[in-house]
Amino acid sequence: MNLNALSSLLESVTQFQQLQKSLARTETSARVQVLANAVPFVFATLSRCLRGPMLVVTPRAEDARSLYEQLIIWTGDGDTVLYFPENETLPFERLVSDIETTHQRLRTLSRMIDPKDQPCIVVSSATAVAQKSIGRQVFESSTHTLYKGQHIKFKEMIDLWCRMGYMVEPVADAPGLVSRRGGILDIFPVGSSSPVRIELWGDEIDSIRLFDPTSQRSTSLVDSVTVIPAQEILPDLTERDQLDRLIDSLDMSNCTVTTRDRISNELASLLKGGDTDGLNFYSGFFNRDSLLNFFPLDGVLALYRPSEIDDTTKANDERTYQLRDVKERRGDLPRAFPSSHMLWREVQGMMERIHRRLDITPWGAQELTNQDTYVLPFTSPPEYFGKLEKFVEDANDLANGGHCVVAVTSVPKRMREILNEYGVNANLLQCPDDIPVPGSITVLQVTGMGFNEGYSLSLNGHKLIVFSDTEIFGVAKQRRRAIRRRVARHETILSELNPGDYVVHVEHGIGRFVGTGHIPRDEVDREYLILQYAESDRLYVPMDHLDRVTAYIAPMDRTPTLTRLGTQMWKRTKERVAQSTHEMASELLSLYATREFAEGVAFPSDTPWQIELEDSFPYEETRDQQTAIAEIKTDMEQSRPMDRLVCGDVGYGKTEIALRAAFKAVMAGKQVAVLVPTTVLAQQHYVTFSQRLSAYPVKIEALSRFRTEQEQRQIVEDLTNGKVDICIGTHRLVQKDVKFKDLGLVIVDEEQRFGVVHKERLKQIRHEVEVLTMTATPIPRTLHLSLAGIRDMSTIDTPPEERLPIKTYVSEFSDELVREAIRREIDRQGQVFFLHNRVRNIDYMANYIRAMVPEAEVGIAHGQMPEDQLERSMIDFADGKTDVLVCTTIIESGLDIPNVNTLIINRSDTFGLAQLYQLRGRIGRGVRRAYAYLMIPPSSSLTELAEKRLKTMLAATELGAGFRIAMKDLEIRGAGNILGAQQSGYIYAIGFDLYTKLLGEAVEELRARNTSIGFSDETDESGKWIQEHAGNIGASVTEMPVSVDLGIPANIPQQYISDLPTRLGIYRKLIDVKTIDGLCSIDEELVDRFGQLPWQVRNLLYVVRLRFQADEAGIKSISREDGKIVLRLQDNVGGAGNALQMVMSSGVKVGHTQIHIDLNKLADSWEGPLIETVENLTAFRERLAAQLEVEA
Template identity: 60%
Template sequence: ADDMREFSTSGGRVVASTSHTARLKELFSEQNLTASFPADIPKLPESETITMLKPGRENIGEGFVLNQRGNRLMVLGDTEIFGMTKRRRSARRHNSQREAFFEEISTGDYVVHVEHGIARFMGTGRKGSDEKKKEDPDNPEYLILEYSQGDRLYVPLEHLDRVAPYVAPMERSPSLTRLGTQEWSRVKERVERSTREMAADLLALYAERELVEGYAMGPDTRWQHELEESFPYEETEDQISTLSEIKDDMESKHPMDRLVCGDVGYGKTEIALRAAFKAVMEGKQVAVLVPTTVLAQQHFETFSNRTSAFPVNVEVLSRFRSTAEQKRIVGDLKSGEIDICIGTHRLVQRDVNFKELGLIIIDEEQRFGVAHKERLKQMRSEVDVLTLTATPIPRTLHMSLAGVRDMSTIETAPEERLPIKTYVSEFSDDLIREAILREMDRDGQVYFLHNRVYNIEYMSEYIRTLVPEVRVGIAHGQMPEGELEKSMLAFTNGETDVLICTTIIESGLDIPNANTLIVNRSDNFGLAQLYQLRGRIGRSSRRGYSYLLIPRAKSLSEPAERRLKAMLSATELGSGFKIAMKDLEIRGAGNILGAEQSGHIHAVGFDLYTRLLATAVEDLRAQQEAEKAGKTAENTIRNKVHVDLRIPAGVPQNYVSDLTARLDFYQRLVKTDTEEELELMNNELRDRFGPLPWQASNLLYVAKLKLKSQNMGADSIIKTGEKITLQFPYEVSGMRPALTKLLGDRWTIGNKQLRTTVDDLGDEWEIKLLEDVEKLSAFQTAMNERLFDAVAAN
């Protein structure tokens, strides 16, 4: 402000271009500065004036000074005024990614069939011994599954929803199920019982939380809007929706308990910062709990920089602080002097008390011990809690827990982020030197991860000798606090080129200039850890390179080899969510469900486990809602009808030749819930592959019949020869007069069956069958409504 005043009063012109006009007006008013606020500046302003301008799509970034005689001009941007500027990025087209069945699965991998158990996937094929039958396009295609003792099961492709890739902890392989025995039904029954108990516990916990009264925060303040505008990047859609969910929680009268899952580097810190600022604006204190000292320091710097334009007091409590400083901070927390305190487990010790705690933010909760978690439970009973995790929570689990556990996922990669290139190689002097020099050539920095403290000095000497032209630093957890802080700061500030470090860098470090990671003895790391470590690089618009080194002439153990293969395949952005990331997903599930569930997950595979859990939660919730409304739960759940018309139905190989595309189509078909979706698939097939062959038309017809018959109450629609039978789980003979009036004399009404023939239905029997099924569904719906009204009246 003094510079602006001095420059303008000595014959100069000052133009301030800012995204935060409201905040700047306040600052001008505080400093008694007078400024004009035109919509734009068509010509140079008068001398000795200050003009404020809101930038258009492109921000000027950094300002400049022109000292030309008679035309002195000072232009200031957000960088000079607030210390940072918003970088707007052009929207990038995103490829729509579809969940492709068996995308990660190849012949020989394990799969699980809902009714028959664990098998090996042997590919696809047709039944028949001679080549002619196998190549006949009318002969349907099957998935071939191999069970114990070489037994084979042929699964029609339209039953693809009954088969899922088997994902479970990697250390041991599953045993194949024996066909024709009770083995699988016993295992499945045990797991179903466990998921029902778990669903009951989860719903009880959720109901309990709904009863607790918390503090309802007010709507966003003007300062909140200004802080959010000062974010130097464009927010992703996921960030915006997650933030909206968090604010809704904070403004409700129930305490928030939300989990935010986002891949490494997807902007969770910014979300935490905005939530913290909202709490501070309500006069509340915020505790931010992080797993490592280094991360605490980095969060402290981020929070301090972002809130520097506002009267917010941010502190950090960790071993980087002296005993005297820690004592002062603990005192200030108690008196309410500190608004936001970032700390490690030191923050949950008994001597730490807050005057007005309103929000706890926990980064990677699974990394804290049992005692710390217990203390957290005591602290969090009536305050808002926001938990952040980079361990992927699989979509299936997310869906099954929707409405039981408040969860938000951030799956959109920030704009301009590039996938990381990963290489697995034997330890080699040439490779290490080349990787380091390649990063130096683009003025970047390198992490060299050597997870052995006893000889880390030797490794740093080795790097200095191998690449004498680089500056080398060391960082590990056993260093004295001052030394570690100094070493990390030197690397952050670009004073060292290569950081020889242990896994202390694993959590949340954000140094955009470090874009090469070399991991020594990568075979000793778990998959989740490798993935987390690799997330330290490639955090800007530059491509990151990770080199996973293994010892020379050493055969890897099978689990280590599988882990490294999984890392190589996990190259896409956000692949932490996408890959059936083997033990990563299991770890993500374990964090939410608890360790005791991992045995059940191993027994039936992860996919089936989450399906069973989702079913248990849905059934229990439907039952509870039905009890409230005085209905019976059976009538509230839509029925899956088995349809077998014995007509050739499928996507012929000569119509869609690519196996992945065919499997993808079948998978989408079995998940279709509406006729609109069916119509879209029909149009897509015609558009991509030409007019539909009759087999594909039959397949879409059967799918439509299944959809239409869901509310009819029948178990199955079976065609045997010329006869068509609708089988019901209850007696229909009592409704004979009403059904005869509805359907005419084409149908014979038995005890639990409706029967007709192709001849009775006439030439276009398929259309007539569809019409009759629609009539029966409407009849059943009307009957249910009358029944509910009668129950409600009593």
């Protein structure tokens, strides 16, 4: 969508026409005053009129990002509006930056030198402009385009890509990665939306195909691909003479011996083509250009709020001087060490070369006498803060007065309904080029985020008044991007096994993965998974039995015990777990059945007030939220009592769901109790509920220890008398003296954190009223499916639209960096979590931070503090009374404070991957950019595992293996919360995947039995069944697949797929496939990804097809024995033998339990006749079954 129609109105304004003429000259310097709300509108219109490139520089990164988002709305074109973000590394700091920022910067530089015939608007902050980047000459000389039919040298091309910053990996599934397999090259070019597969025929490019990064399948053919650098710092492409001069100019006389040795060694390594984690530290050696070197001299340079830019850049320069001075005096930095940032006077010198300059300011231009100074006639529109009747009345009066009224909103249909409800007609503008006419009210839909402020513009004889959601509703509706979390399926995790990982074999128990190998003197040369068990016993698992093996998944803080082979230990463990799952399933089924027949309150449909409340929600609901809300409303409108569990992380929108359910109950005249585990949460919910429901006559109270005894007594009395509609409180709410007049709904937040007594009370409540339970821990989808039909659950997998992803940095601990990070956050009125997970010296660390940043208010929170003191500390922080909270991992769950957007983790190398993900998730919940700093000791003291974890965090994409494993760990914790401590122990005992299979089997078995016996005595019946069948529980989980032994090599050679995880993934797919179409799809995938199939792989595909067809035909095994192929059947053929013999080909003999194919009687090879025999058997069985059904 774009708002070009409104731009044409601005073009008619005399002052704008004069400004346009001024900027059309080849050399000019103009100044214009514009209302801040209208600045994006003005820039978009200028770009459209001038039809040339424009660079807009803002004082701060937040200004640049906001302006960029709004310009996309105004232009409707994300290709012509570019963003050049700050690389938020400090000068002279060893900070490892997130790669996404680097790629964004490189994408913008690429578009600036290749505008594709479209002028662009580039938005950047003053700091980003001053940061040195890759040299334009290096960028242009290394960028290249490959065409179909072009001849290239395979190895030379990969070497060039590596020098350009690309990394060779087994799979190219993220920008900046390259993969090679035989004559196939995969590359994911930076700046491209899809990776590219280049297939060679000798040295000639035979085809270029785009492919899907997730499935790795080709999607379309293209004629060419352009590859740009993947890193801003490219030592291998930098002129050696320039480097030598800079290195020779260093003066290390002030440095400590350690610093001198380290810098000398690292520079020597870089010159030899080596790598170092501190590459950003040395960026000044390799980069001398900036964004301005890529901007054409005949473009328009616009400085937005120039006086604030001056203030920001002076502070930046002062900071650079201070950092250099401190480090030089301390001996940490040589003198004359080149900085990664230019001083602003250097930047100004480069700006002077640009011929057309424009300063835009919200004020002060009219005081200047310069002839090129203009004031555009914008003013702020009135604000209504949700008073819709007043808004409609004023909008109607303005339209009747001959003005253009435009409502730019994210809810256009609702906006039109609101106007129509008050008898006012409005046009819903479908075509963005239609110009609103005077005397009309027009509704325009805005998609995305960014448009949140309106304006009034004086035209010739009338005005254009633009209202946004902010003026109308009091809040800007914010869209959330639907990023559904990747489900960490067991087969995906299995394909990411590393030697040493724990696995579970269904029949043999928990072992450790050693690797893959071959058994000596194996005629068919099969590949095996090698597992090590207790007492160093080894088990060789054929790849066609890979489905018997799953990765051992359980919370990472406990190491499993290896099973002893050849004992009954594993069998007994499985039976014990299976029996427990049956008992738990039986109990859940009993509760479910009791509720099915209980009489509750059937709440009425939504009222107009409910619809209005939901329209005022400041975000666009995610699909998961919409589904959960619909499920809850359906439950509430039925006569049986609701008992629903809503799962989703903090900030995923559960509170809004609970609030709407509560309001629905109140609209029906019922009272609501909201039960939370801590006083802090009670206070947070109280504030949220009070703010959202302030426009309605709803009495809300909070009952907790923060209320005086007198206040508590009054609240209890008001509850009894029905004067309180919604009461939010801790376990105080379930005490015996608390009586409700007409309780209709209980909302429980984090039930697993309550004690046994309170849980028993909640169990009683479940039979009486509607209950909605919420948990902040994600749960596995497999568990959700296993409990389907016996537990009502809603899951929210879609995280909210974070305006910006969290920037993550890894750095050695540095006073300067910590001080700068805290001050930067405080300067933007934000708050900081400083995580120090050692209680014994946490007070010392808090004092250390107070000394470093004396202007900051510092609080402390850890689990060993007295409870009232801890709650006071947390509430002070939540209320903004303290700036920095020095804390332990106590912040992992429970708090949702949007104002906290910086997290510093001391000794991050001591945390697990899942814990780092969860801790990082505590920030970035507001609209500002969030920063996570992972502090480590000097890199020499890091363990290999810790280093790997931290690198995974830096590359924290949702496609990454680290993300999936970490999410799986969090989900297992969530499963433990839902299932209880005992079941958590069983998850540890056999691994989560096998546990969910057993649970699913138990649920299905009990549901099937209860369908036939009724619901009256299912608990007793289930108990009897468990006792009778204890030995067979879990049998279906361990059913063996059809055994196929034809004596032919059927495998995937390492020469064809060398990467083990990829090879395991393909084996796993082949085991799961059950149809001819599915097998053909895998065949096509293999050819697409790896080239023509070797004969061993063709054999493997044949065996896979034979296996699933044999399973359909009721065959137990197929083997080649003494000149014949023997098919052993699952059942006795009986009297149907003669009829079956008649449908078989010659050379095939049917017995009672076997079918023989005589190889000597076959004219050609046996592969076709074997498939034909199996298909004939399947067809015969189907005809026989149909005949029996007719006779019955």
